[in-house]
Amino acid sequence: xxxxxxxxxxxARYGWIRPRWFLIGLAVGLGSLAWSGWKIxxxxxxxxxxxxxxxxxxxxxxxxxxxxxxxxxxxxxxxDQILVIVGGNSILLxxxxxxxxxxxxxxxxxxxxxxxxxNFAFRGGSPTDGGAVVAEALRRExxxxxxxxxxxxxxxxxxxxxxPYRYIFWQAYFGGKLMDAAPREKQVREYLRDNPDQRLPVLxxxxxxxxxxxxxxxxxxxxxxxxxxxxxxxxxxxYFPHFLRPRRVYPDPEVDGTDPVYxxxxxxxxxxxxxxxxxxxxSAFYHREADGRWVLSERSTSDLAMYSxxxxxxxxxxxxxxxxxxxxxxxxxxxxxxxRAMVRQTFVDTVGIWRRVGYPAMDYGWDYNADxxxxxxxxxxxxxxxxxxxxxxEVSALAERLGYFR
Amino acid sequence: MIFTxxxxxxxxxxxxxxxxxxxxxxxxxxxxxxxxxxFHWHFAGPAGVKPIIVLMxxxxxxxxxxxxxxxxxxxxxxxAALCFYKYSLFLIxxxxxxFSAALAAALARLAKSVMPGAPPLGVSFFVFEFVHYLFEVxxxxxxxxxxxxxxxxxxFFPSLVAGPIKRYAQFLPSLGEAARxxxxxxxxxxxxxxxxxxxxxxxxxxxxxxxYIDYFQPHFDEQGFLGQWIILAAIxxxxxxxxxxxxxxxxxxxxxxxxxxPENFNWPYAARDLQDxxxxxxxxxxxxxxxxxxxxxxxxxxxxxxxxxxALVAFALCGLWHGPARHFVLWGVYHGCGLGLCATYARIPQxxxxxxxxxxxxxxxxxxxxxxxxxxxxLLFFYPTAEAWHMARQLFGL
Numbered sequence: 001x002x003x004x005x006x007x008x009x010x011x012a013r014y015g016w017i018r019p020r021w022f023l024i025g026l027a028v029g030l031g032s033l034a035w036s037g038w039k040i041x042x043x044x045x046x047x048x049x050x051x052x053x054x055x056x057x058x059x060x061x062x063x064x065x066x067x068x069x070x071x072x073x074x075x076x077x078x079x080d081q082i083l084v085i086v087g088g089n090s091i092l093l094x095x096x097x098x099x100x101x102x103x104x105x106x107x108x109x110x111x112x113x114x115x116x117x118x119n120f121a122f123r124g125g126s127p128t129d130g131g132a133v134v135a136e137a138l139r140r141e142x143x144x145x146x147x148x149x150x151x152x153x154x155x156x157x158x159x160x161x162x163x164p165y166r167y168i169f170w171q172a173y174f175g176g177k178l179m180d181a182a183p184r185e186k187q188v189r190e191y192l193r194d195n196p197d198q199r200l201p202v203l204x205x206x207x208x209x210x211x212x213x214x215x216x217x218x219x220x221x222x223x224x225x226x227x228x229x230x231x232x233x234x235x236x237x238x239y240f241p242h243f244l245r246p247r248r249v250y251p252d253p254e255v256d257g258t259d260p261v262y263x264x265x266x267x268x269x270x271x272x273x274x275x276x277x278x279x280x281x282x283s284a285f286y287h288r289e290a291d292g293r294w295v296l297s298e299r300s301t302s303d304l305a306m307y308s309x310x311x312x313x314x315x316x317x318x319x320x321x322x323x324x325x326x327x328x329x330x331x332x333x334x335x336x337x338x339x340r341a342m343v344r345q346t347f348v349d350t351v352g353i354w355r356r357v358g359y360p361a362m363d364y365g366w367d368y369n370a371d372x373x374x375x376x377x378x379x380x381x382x383x384x385x386x387x388x389x390x391x392x393x394e395v396s397a398l399a400e401r402l403g404y405f406r
Numbered sequence: 407m408i409f410t411x412x413x414x415x416x417x418x419x420x421x422x423x424x425x426x427x428x429x430x431x432x433x434x435x436x437x438x439x440x441x442x443x444x445f446h447w448h449f450a451g452p453a454g455v456k457p458i459i460v461l462m463x464x465x466x467x468x469x470x471x472x473x474x475x476x477x478x479x480x481x482x483x484x485x486a487a488l489c490f491y492k493y494s495l496f497l498i499x500x501x502x503x504x505f506s507a508a509l510a511a512a513l514a515r516l517a518k519s520v521m522p523g524a525p526p527l528g529v530s531f532f533v534f535e536f537v538h539y540l541f542e543v544x545x546x547x548x549x550x551x552x553x554x555x556x557x558x559x560x561x562f563f564p565s566l567v568a569g570p571i572k573r574y575a576q577f578l579p580s581l582g583e584a585a586r587x588x589x590x591x592x593x594x595x596x597x598x599x600x601x602x603x604x605x606x607x608x609x610x611x612x613x614x615x616x617x618y619i620d621y622f623q624p625h626f627d628e629q630g631f632l633g634q635w636i637i638l639a640a641i642x643x644x645x646x647x648x649x650x651x652x653x654x655x656x657x658x659x660x661x662x663x664x665x666x667x668p669e670n671f672n673w674p675y676a677a678r679d680l681q682d683x684x685x686x687x688x689x690x691x692x693x694x695x696x697x698x699x700x701x702x703x704x705x706x707x708x709x710x711x712x713x714x715x716x717a718l719v720a721f722a723l724c725g726l727w728h729g730p731a732r733h734f735v736l737w738g739v740y741h742g743c744g745l746g747l748c749a750t751y752a753r754i755p756q757x758x759x760x761x762x763x764x765x766x767x768x769x770x771x772x773x774x775x776x777x778x779x780x781x782x783x784x785l786l787f788f789y790p791t792a793e794a795w796h797m798a799r800q801l802f803g804l
Contacts, residue, residue: 014599017599019591019592019595019596020591023598204412211412232617
């Protein structure tokens with residue numbers, strides 16, 4: 001005897017569906033969307049692109065794809081120009097600088113028409129994020145290229161991106177667009193071995209990239225959300241109620257740090273302790289000799305050298321200009337003389353190590369004044385323009401050394 | 407979340423395609439069993455699979471004996487496993503801690519040392535289906551003798567994560583027919599349409615409402631009258647779209663394989679009274695509670711006071727089933743009280759008759775009262791009791 005079946009409601013009716021036409025329609029619709037996505041992935045829909053500001057970047061829940069960024073490069077940069085891609089973090093992104101005053105624009109003016117400067121830095125990005133991935137993916141199409149990145153002193157750089165921007169690296173990595181680099185492969189393997197909780201998310205990313213390579217839905221939906229209507233909220237308080245608006249109409253929210261209105265926000269008392277702790281914390285990597293010299297510990301030296309050496313594939317090191325970002329004198333002056341010497345030494349050592357392993361490197365900010373900074377590290381328009389003036393000759397010289405003018 | 411992963415999409419395409427390409431029921435059912443095991447292993451991990459395997463073997467063997475006491479013992483083992491994995495910390499905190507904090511701490515430490523980090527995936531659904539199976543076998547139902555079929559009943563991947571809670575007498579014939587029948591474009595089309603509807607509900611509506619609620623709910627007090635009621639509506643529609651979306655995906659995926667799963671939702675926000683609501687909301691759970699808790703307790707056979715008490719107990723358990731927290735129990739009791747009132751209000755002298763006549767004359771009033779009751783209940787479901795009470799008072803300007 002079988003038990004009685006309870007009275008579930010009748011199944012939902014789909015009698016209106018004609019199976020054959022439905023399946024043909026589905027196939028045709030999916031094919032059309034995939035074809036549209038493929039076309040879009042080769043189209044630049046960011047006219048007048050300046051940077052991925054917070055409302056068109058992952059922090060605003062908009063995830064630019066690798067293809068989208070490559071399309072911007074192709075649209076902006078002529079084949080006869082030397083491509084200069086700016087990567088790195090919020091400092092090079094130009095936080096505290098309005099889009100029209102951004103330092104990378106000034107760099108373009110100073111370098112002239114022989115160069116094409118494109119800013120792909122992200123807030124909280126690492127040197128191997130966004131811009132670095134795009135540059136490497138385009139190495140054959142744009143062989144005359146220079147990558148500008150930045151980092152804080154005594155910071156180890158992973159070769160496969162960082163945090164919320166690592167998806168761009170995975171897109172290139174699993175999409176087969178990067179060079180073979182054994183040290184990077186090793187770091188990826190070790191990362192997955194040491195972080196078992198990341199194995200499934202990375203597998204998930206890998207499968208999504210596999211699907212996307214056929215269907216191009218990431219590019220398609222980015223295009224829709226940028227040009228026509230928002231498909232996901234931005235999570236930014238002031239924009240949330242209007243999240244259906246296309247992202248192209250969202251203004252670049254960065255403000256001019258030199259505007260008197262914002263001066264009082266530069267160095268808030270509430271941030272003082274934390275900022276000083278960051279600077280003083282660098283002493284953890286150092287010991288002081290009897291003669292008063294600050295010496296970087298052996299472990300930190302070898303780690304920094306190893307990570308810097310492996311951050312980029314060997315053939316790409318020479319075209320990668322590393323900037324070690326300085327601190328505002330507002331905070332530096334609060335350090336004791338000994339602490340100031342220690343902080344200075346961190347810059348000297350970090351630049352030295354990056355150079356030793358094969359990168360052109362420089363630090364900046366020691367001769368800037370407090371108005372050049374919007375906070376401890378970010379530059380205002382004044383500081384940004386000083387940085388552009390300092391970097392432009394280095395870029396030109398680097399292009400010369402690499403034989404790009406021949 | 408599981409259905410909205412790329413891994414699931416890839417897995418489902420492979421599993422369903424191969425199922426349809428294989429000839430004969432034996433190969434098809436064998437393949438489906440392997441696919442379901444892979445699915446379960448992938449998402450539950452070894453720690454989540456082991457207890458389910460033990461319970462599965464126990465249930466299967468107990469069913470084969472067809473002895474009442476063996477089935478009862480196996481049911482007790484299943485329920486004990488559910489209590490252990492899902493409720494032990496809650497029970498220790500609620501029942502032991504008030505008397506001895508030290509003993510509660512020691513028991514909690516002991517429980518944590520032997521438990522996996524999280525309860526085994528879908529353990530509540532497993533236990534409910536096993537109890538149903540054993541209950542019916544004990545009552546004289548035919549046991550499942552084929553271990554592959556039993557395995558498929560237990561870990562059929564579309565319904566493993568969030569139901570619907572299956573009945574084996576309904577599932578097995580459908581499975582057999584699907585394994586025998588040739589490819590059906592109607593099943594494929596209807597299954598795709600249903601699963602697509604589910605994905606749309608989940609991703610396009612529920613997830614967006616979640617973002618809206620996450621943003622505005624912490625500022626609930628600062629919202630105006632309309633804003634607060636919009637948040638309540640968003641909460642109500644979020645859970646409907648999320649859960650019914652999941653059910654649609656499960657039913658759609660099963661349909662692509664040619665298997666019919668029971669419906670789980672039937673326009674619950676169109677219900678005109680609370681009984682009607684529970685006939686339309688999470689139907690497979692409501693029917694399970696009715697058949698295996700409410701009716702065995704005596705149902706409505708022993709007068710309205712006992713009937714109300716039975717409903718209260720059944721719904722308290724229903725609430726607890728949703729999670730190990732007091733507010734879930736309260737939500738269940740809230741609905742139990744509501745159902746008790748719904749069944750008995752007409753007996754209230756004078757007032758009851760008037761209310762009944764008003765509702766009969768204008769069904770919209772019944773609908774509005776029912777929805778208001780159900781929607782306010784979601785506050786209790788989603789938020790700690792004090793916060794839910796505070797939000798409810800704000801909604802009425804109190």
